[in-house]
Amino acid sequence: MVATKSLPAESSPTETSGVRGRRRSFDMDEAVETAMRLFHARGYDAVGVAELGAELGIKPPSFYAAFGSKAGLFERALRRYAGGEANIFARAQADGGGVAEVIGRTLRLAARLYPERNGVAGCLVLDGARNSADPEARALTAALRTASVSALRDFIAGEEPERAGALAEFVMIAMMGMSAAARDGADETALTAFAEMAGRAFRRELAAEG
Amino acid sequence: MVATKSLPAESSPTETSGVRGRRRSFDMDEAVETAMRLFHARGYDAVGVAELGAELGIKPPSFYAAFGSKAGLFERALRRYAGGEANIFARAQADGGGVAEVIGRTLRLAARLYPERNGVAGCLVLDGARNSADPEARALTAALRTASVSALRDFIAGEEPERAGALAEFVMIAMMGMSAAARDGADETALTAFAEMAGRAFRRELAAEG
DNA sequence: GAGAAAATATAGTGGTCGCTACAAAATCGC
DNA sequence: GCGATTTTGTAGCGACCACTATATTTTCTC
Numbered sequence: 001m002v003a004t005k006s007l008p009a010e011s012s013p014t015e016t017s018g019v020r021g022r023r024r025s026f027d028m029d030e031a032v033e034t035a036m037r038l039f040h041a042r043g044y045d046a047v048g049v050a051e052l053g054a055e056l057g058i059k060p061p062s063f064y065a066a067f068g069s070k071a072g073l074f075e076r077a078l079r080r081y082a083g084g085e086a087n088i089f090a091r092a093q094a095d096g097g098g099v100a101e102v103i104g105r106t107l108r109l110a111a112r113l114y115p116e117r118n119g120v121a122g123c124l125v126l127d128g129a130r131n132s133a134d135p136e137a138r139a140l141t142a143a144l145r146t147a148s149v150s151a152l153r154d155f156i157a158g159e160e161p162e163r164a165g166a167l168a169e170f171v172m173i174a175m176m177g178m179s180a181a182a183r184d185g186a187d188e189t190a191l192t193a194f195a196e197m198a199g200r201a202f203r204r205e206l207a208a209e210g
Numbered sequence: 211m212v213a214t215k216s217l218p219a220e221s222s223p224t225e226t227s228g229v230r231g232r233r234r235s236f237d238m239d240e241a242v243e244t245a246m247r248l249f250h251a252r253g254y255d256a257v258g259v260a261e262l263g264a265e266l267g268i269k270p271p272s273f274y275a276a277f278g279s280k281a282g283l284f285e286r287a288l289r290r291y292a293g294g295e296a297n298i299f300a301r302a303q304a305d306g307g308g309v310a311e312v313i314g315r316t317l318r319l320a321a322r323l324y325p326e327r328n329g330v331a332g333c334l335v336l337d338g339a340r341n342s343a344d345p346e347a348r349a350l351t352a353a354l355r356t357a358s359v360s361a362l363r364d365f366i367a368g369e370e371p372e373r374a375g376a377l378a379e380f381v382m383i384a385m386m387g388m389s390a391a392a393r394d395g396a397d398e399t400a401l402t403a404f405a406e407m408a409g410r411a412f413r414r415e416l417a418a419e420g
Numbered sequence: 421g422a423g424a425a426a427a428t429a430t431a432g433t434g435g436t437c438g439c440t441a442c443a444a445a446a447t448c449g450c
Numbered sequence: 451g452c453g454a455t456t457t458t459g460t461a462g463c464g465a466c467c468a469c470t471a472t473a474t475t476t477t478c479t480c
Contacts, residue, residue, distance in 0.1 A: 025446095025458075043341030045255060049438055059459055060439070070438065126390065130340050131253030145394065166403045173396070173404045177387025180336065184355065186383070193376045194383045201411030235427075235476095259468055269429060270469070280468065 024066065031056045031066070036077035040124040044074055044137040071136040074129075078140055081124045088113060088175075089151060099159040100206050103171055104199035110175055111191035114182035122179035148172065160206055167205060174198045234276065241266045241276075246287035250334040254284055254347040281346040284339075288350055291334045298323060298385075299361060309369040310416050313381055314409035320385055321401035324392035332389035358382065370416055377415060384408045 034055055038047045049070050053063050067073040085091065092105040114122050125144045129137040149172045157164035178191050244265055248257045259280050263273050277283040295301065302315040324332050335354045339347040359382045367374035388401050 042343070046341060046343040048436075050436080061441095061460095062458065064439070065457070127340065130337065130390070130393070131256060131342070133252070133256040142394065166400075166407075169391075169396075169400050170404055170407050173387040173391045173401075174384070175387070176390040176394075177383040177385070180340070180386040180390050181379075181383045183340070184352065184386075186379075190376075190379050191383075194380055197376075197380050197411055197415055200414070201407055204410070204414070205407055258466075260466080271430095271471095272428065274469070275427070 025062070026056060026058050028066070031058070032073070032076045032080050035073050036081055036124065037118075037120060039074060039077050039128050040081070041119045041121075043127070044129045044132045044134065071134065071140065074137055075140050078124065078128070078144060082144055086113070086124065089148065089155075093155065099156050100199075100203040102155070103202050106171065107174060107178075107195035107199050107202075108192065110178050111195035112188060114178055114191055115186065115188045116182065121185075122183040123175065126176050126179040127183055145172070156206075163205075167202065170202060170205070171198075235272070236266060236268050238276070241268075242283070242286045242290050245283050246291055246334065247328075247330060249284060249287050249338050250291070251329045251331075253337070254339045254342045254344065281344065281350070284347055285350050288334065288338070288354060292354055296323070296334065299358065299365075303365065309366050310409075310413040312365070313412050314405075316381065317384060317388075317405035317409050317412075318402065320388050321405035322398055324388050324401055325396065325398045326392065331395075332393040333385065336386050336389040337393055355382070366416075373415075377412065380412060380415070381408075 035047075035052055038052065038055065049060065049063060052070070052073065053060060056063070058066070063073075067076065088109045089102075089106050092102050092109055095102075095105065097105070110123075125141050125148070129141040132138050149168050152171055153164045153168035156167050160167065174194075178186075178194060181194070182191060245257075245262055248262065248265065259270065259273060262280070262283065263270055266273070268276070273283075277286065298319045299316050302312050302319055305312075305315065307315070320333075335351050335358070339351040342348050359378050362381055363374045363378035366377050370377065384404075388396075388404060391404070392401060
């Protein structure tokens, strides 16, 4: 499908998604999706540029023209990840309800989403750059984690402004544990059991007088 | 988090403590300690053999004569880690008490031990080989995690045999979350707040009728 | 001391890392 | 068409990876 050979017609895979830019021999969205899957499955450092290029069907110069660097592609992958259905908290919020309800839903959704599926497990933001030797990759995920915990805190503060910080961190650390456990092989049953306990704990802490 | 019993015994049991080993130009215990610190601080893959050799003051041939391989040294480091004061659950058990008390102590001890200190944070067993490309390193930590959760389950089963598995996994996943959070910069205050909530949750789950 | 054995240092193995210089090829505006 | 721009493939950069062949030095036994 990398047929860059002539023929003026339009059947060749040109730019997708209406984004204006230079014509490319590959589909950008698809490439980012593929990279996201690889980074998610094995972590940032364990996926090399050579493998990415081979999987995406492009050679190094095209790779660097399109993404700037390996970290540049990782950033795009993270952006797509955070903007898609992996944004668990946003999905849980969309269904409405109070703080306890939304947080409980968030935890249970993670338990359903994190277990291994097609070689991918856990959360890309929480574990994708863990132990990476590249400070840039670590900073990219760290920024998203900071944003996540802030969103959690702001949401919880709507009902419990006093202890919103601690409660948000409770949720965040619980999610980190679920992501790590999933990457170590935990299945949905085990994660759901944890999510239920963590959800009950959160509800009780929320209800408790501070 | 760490196992009470663990990796299969080694061929020459007393070789590690300078007593009977062949004379070397370096101190074996000190070398393993240094390697443990490096692996703990940055993860297995991010620490190279060249750096280990330089830090230990030995050249590659001596390195391989002493440890066999990088993974061999990692195994020794893990063994020392699990056998020392990082064995949180063993320490919490040593002070006696019922299940709820010991588990609460375990969680609070982790909150005190996991935050960054001298560049080291979290748990070596839980996160030392996370995202490693080396299956051998991953297997070594995985074996210790399995032993840890088994030890937790057996202990909890003394009071609550029915739900010991789920409760042990709750503790394990909570510890994983705390380790990950610590490696991402969480301080003792934040981790302690989580540990208290998790401890209360555990006590309530234990007391609840199954 | 002499000879054997062990631990050492020098140097280098092939491989992979992220990344790039260069020039041919495809595509653009006109 | 033509020239200019852009994207591509070929090839390779220096640095690092875990690891080792070989030779020398050290340390042992006697």
